[in-house]
Amino acid sequence: MIRLAIQAKGRLNEESVEMLAEAGISVEQSKRKLLSRSEDFPLEILYLRDDDIPQAVSMGVADIGIVGLNEVLENELEVEVIHKLGFGKCRLSLAIPKGDEYTGLEYFNSKRIATSYPVILKRYFEQKGIVPEIHKIAGSVEIAPTVGMADAIFDIVSTGGTLISNGLREVERVISSEAVLISGKALEEDKLLIVRQLISRFEAVERSKGKKYMLMNIPENRLKEATSILPGVKSPTVLPLAQSGWCSLHAVVSENDLWSKIEQLKLIGAEDILVLSLEKMIP
Numbered sequence: 001m002i003r004l005a006i007q008a009k010g011r012l013n014e015e016s017v018e019m020l021a022e023a024g025i026s027v028e029q030s031k032r033k034l035l036s037r038s039e040d041f042p043l044e045i046l047y048l049r050d051d052d053i054p055q056a057v058s059m060g061v062a063d064i065g066i067v068g069l070n071e072v073l074e075n076e077l078e079v080e081v082i083h084k085l086g087f088g089k090c091r092l093s094l095a096i097p098k099g100d101e102y103t104g105l106e107y108f109n110s111k112r113i114a115t116s117y118p119v120i121l122k123r124y125f126e127q128k129g130i131v132p133e134i135h136k137i138a139g140s141v142e143i144a145p146t147v148g149m150a151d152a153i154f155d156i157v158s159t160g161g162t163l164i165s166n167g168l169r170e171v172e173r174v175i176s177s178e179a180v181l182i183s184g185k186a187l188e189e190d191k192l193l194i195v196r197q198l199i200s201r202f203e204a205v206e207r208s209k210g211k212k213y214m215l216m217n218i219p220e221n222r223l224k225e226a227t228s229i230l231p232g233v234k235s236p237t238v239l240p241l242a243q244s245g246w247c248s249l250h251a252v253v254s255e256n257d258l259w260s261k262i263e264q265l266k267l268i269g270a271e272d273i274l275v276l277s278l279e280k281m282i283p
């Protein structure tokens with residue numbers, strides 16, 4: 001049994017639970033229950049505030065955790081990023097009142113900057129040789145310039161909607177972040193085995209994202225061209241058909257390329273093309 005810490009509420013909570021569900025791990029969700037057990041995987045979930053997750057993992061209260069990379073970098077604790085999860089993508093940016101003229105980083109010299117991420121920001125400005133006044137506030141950072149608490153802010157930006165609603169303009173992207181799986185000090189062998197199984201399930205989910213399964217009938221003499229249209233495929237499956245001179249070709253394609261591939265395949269005689277959704281890809 002391993003204990004995984006995830007965010008109790010907020011964006012990463014929903015996406016973490018969804019990722020677990022896609023990996024075949026269901027967890028009981030209740031607003032009041034802060035610890036729950038999965039019925040179908042040796043996993044216990046501990047629901048915490050996101051900024052407490054690195055500490056819980058470094059102390060061994062939880063074996064692993066799902067948290068934004070921004071929290072890992074801010075907390076500077078002894079945790080290791082063991083897998084990038086690809087969801088919860090955002091950036092940590094500097095933003096100023098939209099009417100202010102911005103000529104470069106010197107703008108921030110002696111300026112008051114409100115942020116919940118003072119460690120990351122201090123490190124960044126030290127490298128750049130700029131000396132602002134950094135003020136730590138726990139939340140509602142974007143309102144600080146309007147109410148006179150700060151001249152600028154440093155915070156998470158995802159869609160940019162919060163900045164716009166608060167009359168701010170993003171001027172510097174400092175770091176990119178996404179949800180990551182972290183682990184603390186060396187885990188015992190039985191726990192490591194479970195963590196490896198978990199990561200392998202996550203990878204199967206990630207691999208199938210944005211992918212489709214295609215089947216088509218193709219004249220045998222065009223098979224070579226068909227396989228060159230599907231370059232991402234290591235070895236497409238080719239099955240004989242009852243009708244001589246024809247075969248059935250199966251391949252996995254990226255959703256982005258789907259229509260262009262279909263058009264190219266039709267030009268070389270592909271018929272009866274079926275496109276199916278892909279659940280999991282396990283190598």
Ligand code: PRP
Nearest residue numbers: 011139155156157158159160161162163
């Ligand atoms: C974060 C962040 C911003 C907002 C930016 O808050 O603090 O306020 O997202 O997102 P946007 O660019 O899509 O508008 P979040 O809603 O995650 O909650 P928090 O207050 O707990 O940080």
